[in-house]
Amino acid sequence: MVTVYVEFRGEAKRRLGVDKLTVxxxxxAGFIELLEELERRSGWSFKxxxxxxxxxxxxxxxxxxxxxxPLRRDFKLLKFKNGDTIVLFPHTVCGx
Amino acid sequence: MIPLxxxxxxxxRVDLTRRVFKTEQLSEQLxxxxxxxxGFGVKILYDETPPRIDPxxxxxxxxxxxxxxxxxxxxxxxxxxxxxxxxxxxxxxESYSSGFFSEYLKRSGxxxxxxxxxSEKPVFLKIIDGNVELCDASGIWGLTCWDAExxxxxxxxxxxxxxxxxxxxxxxxxxxACVTSDRYRQAGRCGLGAVMGAKKLKAIAVYGxxxxxxxxxxxxxxxxxxxxxxxxxxRIEHHRVYGTLGTLEIVNDQGALPTRNWLxxxxxxxxxxxxxxxxxxxxxxxxxxxxxxxIKCGKYNVxxxxxxxxxAIVGPEYQSTYALGPNCFIDDFKAIIKxxxxxxxxxxxxxxxxxxVAFAMECxxxxxxxxxxxxxxxxxxxxxxxxxxxxxxxxxxxxxxILAEGSKKASELLGAEALAVHVKGLxxxxxxARVLKGTALQYAVSSRGACHLRARxxxxxxxxxxxxxxxxxxxxxxxxxEDLFTVFDSLIICKFALPIFDISDIARAYKYxxxxxxxxxxxxxxxxxxxxxxxxxxxxxxxxxxxDTLPKRILFHPNQGIVTSKEELNTMLNEYYKLRGWDLxxxxxxFEKLRRLNLL
Numbered sequence: 001m002v003t004v005y006v007e008f009r010g011e012a013k014r015r016l017g018v019d020k021l022t023v024x025x026x027x028x029a030g031f032i033e034l035l036e037e038l039e040r041r042s043g044w045s046f047k048x049x050x051x052x053x054x055x056x057x058x059x060x061x062x063x064x065x066x067x068x069x070p071l072r073r074d075f076k077l078l079k080f081k082n083g084d085t086i087v088l089f090p091h092t093v094c095g096x
Numbered sequence: 097m098i099p100l101x102x103x104x105x106x107x108x109r110v111d112l113t114r115r116v117f118k119t120e121q122l123s124e125q126l127x128x129x130x131x132x133x134x135g136f137g138v139k140i141l142y143d144e145t146p147p148r149i150d151p152x153x154x155x156x157x158x159x160x161x162x163x164x165x166x167x168x169x170x171x172x173x174x175x176x177x178x179x180x181x182x183x184x185x186x187x188x189x190e191s192y193s194s195g196f197f198s199e200y201l202k203r204s205g206x207x208x209x210x211x212x213x214x215s216e217k218p219v220f221l222k223i224i225d226g227n228v229e230l231c232d233a234s235g236i237w238g239l240t241c242w243d244a245e246x247x248x249x250x251x252x253x254x255x256x257x258x259x260x261x262x263x264x265x266x267x268x269x270x271x272x273a274c275v276t277s278d279r280y281r282q283a284g285r286c287g288l289g290a291v292m293g294a295k296k297l298k299a300i301a302v303y304g305x306x307x308x309x310x311x312x313x314x315x316x317x318x319x320x321x322x323x324x325x326x327x328x329x330x331r332i333e334h335h336r337v338y339g340t341l342g343t344l345e346i347v348n349d350q351g352a353l354p355t356r357n358w359l360x361x362x363x364x365x366x367x368x369x370x371x372x373x374x375x376x377x378x379x380x381x382x383x384x385x386x387x388x389x390x391i392k393c394g395k396y397n398v399x400x401x402x403x404x405x406x407x408a409i410v411g412p413e414y415q416s417t418y419a420l421g422p423n424c425f426i427d428d429f430k431a432i433i434k435x436x437x438x439x440x441x442x443x444x445x446x447x448x449x450x451x452x453v454a455f456a457m458e459c460x461x462x463x464x465x466x467x468x469x470x471x472x473x474x475x476x477x478x479x480x481x482x483x484x485x486x487x488x489x490x491x492x493x494x495x496x497x498i499l500a501e502g503s504k505k506a507s508e509l510l511g512a513e514a515l516a517v518h519v520k521g522l523x524x525x526x527x528x529a530r531v532l533k534g535t536a537l538q539y540a541v542s543s544r545g546a547c548h549l550r551a552r553x554x555x556x557x558x559x560x561x562x563x564x565x566x567x568x569x570x571x572x573x574x575x576x577x578e579d580l581f582t583v584f585d586s587l588i589i590c591k592f593a594l595p596i597f598d599i600s601d602i603a604r605a606y607k608y609x610x611x612x613x614x615x616x617x618x619x620x621x622x623x624x625x626x627x628x629x630x631x632x633x634x635x636x637x638x639x640x641x642x643x644d645t646l647p648k649r650i651l652f653h654p655n656q657g658i659v660t661s662k663e664e665l666n667t668m669l670n671e672y673y674k675l676r677g678w679d680l681x682x683x684x685x686x687f688e689k690l691r692r693l694n695l696l
Contacts, residue, residue: 069564094342
């Protein structure tokens, strides 16, 4: 198992009512497995929010940071390591 | 001459020295090569102003330009541009704002307004349905932007006006004074309010009722409807909910939020100045530049309690929050609203104003400025000090007289050049160019100095579309996006509309409005031509490759162990220059490039 720390911003924080969670995932788990685990815990449709249905990649409407670095749209090679910090924004850069 | 559909077809030239007005026809050549807005502004300045003039002298001109899509049914085309030689940077100055000005100027029969000369006494310019009049403004000289606008509206007895004003900062020639539009919007950057002040032009009031003829009214309506429909997407919905401030935590969580005069890239108390805080505590309603804008990213905020109770503005935007908040190490959002309101009333650009105060705070903490110099303690994190200093700057009182020159000149006068964070004299926006490499390149090469809007490279860098620390490809990214957004600034349409209005939509809209059919490639070539003409303007003012650099704080002072070094910048510059067709040593556009772009 790996332990990762997940922080929520914006609408996700409001929906879950918490700022952060510690999540245990199986070895070699990636972003999809994390979203599935969060869905199980919260009942909120993380996959619908964060995944572009047509491409299977990260939605252009969101930003995800893994250890302060933005997750690329094509994230499929990502495997979480113990201690990774993931920040989920269900919105994106709004300009300015 | 064929009718220029989508354009009013005329330029209004106002000579303040001789108090004469002249109307000229817009040439088809100008339209075809430069499109509008940005293109018109830079072409007119390049042709009509002599090199190396003092920006505050009688020789400088001030150009206000609209674009072909302005005044049509397209709800994202409500902007205008202001162009002049900048008193802050000494190179090309340009800034954009929104409100009723662009639509009413066109409906009054003019695409472009050129202000020349200098009035002996304060005046305001009235343009009502094509009738032009210069009115005495001695009674409103000295008033804030808001009070001056109220007085103009009351004097003219006409509610439907686009009104531009300057405040005390513009009158006192503060080098980063802004032009205010309809109270809450500003053409903030480059100190163009000081150019108005030097010309003794306090305000411009415009109303027009002409119809803007377009080539295909049904086509324009159909694309306008599409825009409204697309604006219901989640991508735009987020923008409407959070406004530009929604960006702050995304930037901070990546260590890219400049804090404490760029000493750090992370603000521990970001939550206190975030969009979430705004939504819970101060937001009253969402507002658009005009009511019909479907994006409505503007946020009307009111402070309901505490020391600043009653303060009300549209804002603060992300950039204003960065500059007046974390960069001054201030985490009191209500104080930031108050400082923003003060900037708006006094007519100060919030980015340059906040950054210049942050620079002065660091000077104070390092002992370069003393309490005797300033008149009070000027420490990071002190909102009272921020507010007091902004007032001193606007009225050029005490230390404010030096700081009113902008951080570059002030740092030279104080012997503190290493602490001033600017490019070519323009204070840097709130995206940390040490950890965003393409953003570093865009700051270095943008024609008005450190600019986050000409290429908006921070967006793909902050969202994972490209690797923010990679150098390779950033020259291409900046070049392509500069060409595209120069087209946005020429049409003129809101850049926040890009997710719902791309280059293919631009081609369709331009054809429906003007009747001219342009391919996407031809449109981008117009953008490229304008970028190159801007470069020619700046080369004429002495700009060369050495000018395309970054402040010492970005080059040498690490954020999270990272700088953008000279070597890294040179790598990106070489790629950019090659793609631009600019000489690698001098940074000048090559003969071949100019010939290909019809610029010889």
